[in-house]
Amino acid sequence: MTQALGIDIGGTGIKGAIVDTDTGKLVSARVKIATPKSGKPDAIVKVVVELVEKLGGLPESMPVGVCFPAVVRNGKTMSAANISKEWIGLEAEALFETALGRDIHFVNDADAAGIAEVRYGAAKDVPGLVLLTTLGTGIGSALIYNGTLVPNSELGHLTIGRQDAEKGASFSAKERRHLSWRAWAKRLQRYYTHLEVLFSPDLFLVGGGVSKSHEKFLPLLKLTTPIVPAQLRNNAGILGAAALAVRQ
Template structure:
């Protein structure tokens, strides 16, 4: 009698400036449990962050692979910037390798907005994903395939010293209040529409719920639960792969 292989189970982790969220997915991106979260440690050093993740997932069901969305510039699993966690602590850290060793499972790490993009897009035309949280995350996809990541958050929007992060990030929202922040968001969306001429814009992140103005028909608010599903797309088979990423496989 043939042994039926057990279904692939993926631990999908979203690292944010305020919280770390995680769930278990099947290969279709369907949640096998409600996602759980823990406060992002301070200081958010690699050691503290990995310790927090291990605490968060210690009572989770078993899983086979790990997908991680990280708030910064990531290439081949290595962190290059982490503006909301302290780049000085993270620059050059191979998080894919470190977390793979800590959890004992093959691990992929990508930018958090890129992972959310893989979870929410329809795969039709040029689709853009933005996340409104501690900072401003962005991802671009063409027909469901990730395009090279751009750290638009650090580009000036108002003057040489005022980046998108400073203009519409969490600190700007707290300082300026919801009404002025919404006016700023209207300006930002106008810029994005002009610059990228996207077919669809998806808006995620915790502060997306605070938008009070009417969105265009090709703009859609998505949830964290939608975004975390992107973790499954990192593990589709090679023929279907939407992105090529370094995979850290723990030493046996």
């Protein structure tokens, strides 16, 4: 059994667990601590240290993966979603490594979720190009080709009809504008049709909390590409971060 610690830092909660990366099963309790309201680096790092302590003494040899809601380039956070703007341009991977006293693998949260779905979830054994989108406050995305991640795709920020895609098609846009499922599906149709034209994927995966209600909107979409709900839900970031840490 190959084990790794996966930590998922979100805008409202920070979650972590030890994972059997051969099977994608959690082998410890899942610990969750609220994300500090400030969202600032020192506050979030402090919570991550607390989370690791709650999980008990980890062997020094255990890989650790951390996923984060930002573009991550060479360990540096280049954006900030639902957290402090102080993260932009920060050497975040080094910050966490210093605080934890160990090396980590640091990755974008949607990328981690995509890897998890390919290895353990709805896209397992699917060849070719898998395109994951997470519909929530914004739109996250991950591109995985034959199991290899193309990082930081950020397809929620494509411009469609002079508008940033996530401003019109995210789940928060549905709630903000009080759209019916059918009216929201029309916006999603434009978005996914645009993705089909650009990438010709073999499979679309739809994640985010709204994927629990997939039967209310996915059947309304008319696409050439199969589109299915993600399976791993709240554990996807943990599983993907752990899996990528072992690969690294």
